Amino acid sequence: MGNKLVIILVIIFGVLAIAQLVRVSELTAKATKRKEEEIPENENKFNANMMLIFMVALYASFIWLMLKYGYVDLGPAASAHGQEIDWLFNLNWVIIIAVFFLTNTLLFVFAWKYSRKPGVKAYYYAHNNKLEMVWTVIPAAVLSVIIIFGLQTWNSATEKAGAEYEDIEIFAYQFAWTARYSGMNNDLGKFDYKLTTAENPYGIMTKENIERSLSLMKVGEPGQSGVEMIEEKLNDRSVILSAKERKDLETELGRKERMSRLLEAMSITYADSLDELANDDVIVEDSLVLLKGQKYNFSFRSKDVIHSAFFPHFRAQMNTVPGLTTYFKFQPIYSTDDMKRKLNNPEFEYALLCNKICGGSHYRMKMSIKVLEPEEYLDWQKTKSTYDGTPWIKGNEEDLLEYYQSIASRVEEN
């Protein structure tokens, strides 16, 4: 309460102070016969000088910010395409800073230099086609360079992933992420949101999951009613339903009938080969673990609203859209330990952040990322099991390690 009073008093006194200032200025204006529309020489000079002072202050604070907060400890790009993006960013940054300084300097210096002086008349200069042509053509030329370099980088960052890429699916929901690795066959199991149940939170398509969903939709389970139960209830004459209850039940029935028809259609067209795709997938909920040097093709989907998978350290980002699978690929080139050394920051970790407004806890939607060296990565893999409960790693570990090392060393050479 006390503070509220202070806030109100400050505002009132502020307004009163300005009122007094205006009063003083009015009285002096009257005394000196100053007219409001005529800007006196000393005031014009004051504003002209302020233009220069402001310009210097603007540049000084800009340079200070650049030096002190230039990269805000983001670190160098930790992915192959990210390095290209950083190079391109620097090129653009140099160009725009040059333009920023040049044009702002001209602006403030002209404003200062050509302020009104007694006896000096402005120079009547209405147009000059040559000059205008020059400053149309020069920006156009500079922009062409920017466009050409920009599109090169864009095309290489967004071209379709080849066979050497490992597929990982990132699943987004309010307010967390889940990763699904494609397993030893490097093929992700199919999915359908209609298959989502408590036992199958990611809607993965297997024969068993389809049957379970179908039965749930038709029969229901404790605490939840299926098509048959709702029909029974609606037909039961001993139960008296209010008009609203009846309408709600009918709506729900319609919805569930539609869903079960779709599920039936799915179960008819289902092929057993789909089970194989899904069974060796590996679902990881705590953190995304990557192998240094491996090329990854991420596919993204969302359970509820649009999220955006933002990997700031890898210069990678893609929206996750319900009903639409999106893709982004990158190759991590520095392990988490490499990056700790580069930033001289032992607490550093990579992160996947949500970068599209998605609800109240948007700001907490994060998954930590670890980029590991081959040995560590293999050790981690050995602790994980696949969708059907078998170990991830099948086959000779030594061979696998050698293969991982060859991948990681490719990056070292660069």
Add this chain to the structure above:
Amino acid sequence: MAAAAQEAIHEHDHHEESFVSKYIFSYDHKMIGKQFLLAAIFMGLVGMMLSVFFRIQLAWPGESSDFLNMFLGDRWAPDGILNQDMYLGLVTIHGTIMVFFVLTGGLSGTFSNVLIPLQLGARDMASGFINMMSAWLFNISSVIMLVSLFVESGPAMSGWTVYPPLSALPQAVSGSGLGMTLWLISLTIFIASSLIGSLNYISTIVNLRTKGMKMTRMPLTIWAFLVTAIVGVLSFPVLLSAALLLFMDRVLGTSFYLSDIIVGGEMLDNVGGSPILYQHLFWFLGHPEVYIVLLPALGISSEIISTNSRKPIFGYRAMIGSLLAIGFLSFIVWAHHMFVSGMDPFLGSVFVFTTLLIAIPSAVKVFNYLTTLWRGSIVFTPAMLFAIGLVSTFISGGVTGIILADSALDIQVHDTYFVVAHFHVVMGLSAIFGMFAGVYHWFPKMYGRMMNSRLGYAHFWTTIVSGYGVFLPMHFVGIGGTPRRYYDNSIFDTFNPTAGEMILDLNIIITVFAIIGAFGQVFFFFNFFYSIFRGPKAPLNPWRSNTLEWTTPTALPGHGNWPGELPTVHRWPYDYSKPGAEEDFIPQTVPLKEGEEEH
């Protein structure tokens, strides 16, 4: 004779005007302009307060603030700590108010209304009644938007772009309930207001120019209003359809934007819709909207810079050409907001090309402003200060647009604070500076009195210093990879505490400047309202300007503007310091001397 008789009737009408018909349901374009301005100033005050609330949260997260509790109450700021849902509500309504109600309604609405008839030599708009409707629809939509702040489940919370599915599903965020419904209703009415207003502006400019006022003799303000109105008429209906489809998805169970969704444990049966469709429709307005906001400001500054440099605007025809080019290009760049939406990357590259093209006419405008200042005789009226501030911020905000238009770089900076900084420098500083410049410059015509110039200087210098103080550091917050619309950045402490600290440091700098800037506006509010009643009486042509609005026989023209005959135009509006003339300005009504070239 007939004209004189008409005039007599007109004068007669004028005297019989009641309070209601003069101030409330007025047909007079000047009064309607002032109504737009007052509503926009009020909305601007609200929008600014909302931004101060969430800036406090960003600089001092989790700290109790009596100030927040005082305004937001125990519902949204219990113990003085901002609620995380309300944080999203505040940024959403701040954005909506500033973009639509202040910068579209306030800027284009005010100055198109006040200036189009006066600078063209017309008695009023083509339709006074439609003009009044436009103003009242604007007021109604403003009220509905403000009411949505007081709804129990909160205002719309899905960002000013209201992307579905978030905005379509009350289960996803509480603001998508009644708050969102009010948002859609308010915007629908706003669009109606804007559309009929724009049609009126276009028909007035095309039909009601006075004798001698060729298109190529129109002041650049009018050209800017014309292009703005055309862009608005072509783009706002698309937003209306986007809003209607969203409304149907929310109320009627359609699936335009919804597909494969499970929210709040409920499996929705919407299949086949696309959230991307909404983004295309929204940005088809959304990007032209940026220019709807900016072009009037550029027109205003062209006029003010020329007048106060006492020089013709350099490259008049190039200025018109660049307005037209920007207006045209603004329609084919919208998808640069969607580079990482999941849209086909090839489509993205087309939009990179068209977007970067806009830099060319923008650069032409900047160089023409600079050349206008060169060898001028500059008078620093408050309006001129703001016009120069506009050019500086137009440059600073424009160059960062080049980075954002480059799709490869947008991958990294998309939806970070870099974007927030970019569009605030362009719209929150540049366009707002244009609006302030216009108010200072045409206040004498609107109210017949002068504003205090010293308070104007104080207002300008605090505003530009705090404006850059807010948005310059914000670019670095964004380059550091900080996503926008985060309630706080504590998440950084879990993976890079050093970065977290730096971001917090910058956020404190930003908030301190934001608060200084907010207090700086007191200079303006006070000056504005005080001068309406107590300012010194304005002379007929205070800025020694050439355009027609300063040729009315009274400083504050009555309804009809010129009681006798309408003025006749003989020259372009930029004959300042023309060699051979005695004065350093020649109003448009002065006939060309024998042998004098037009320009």
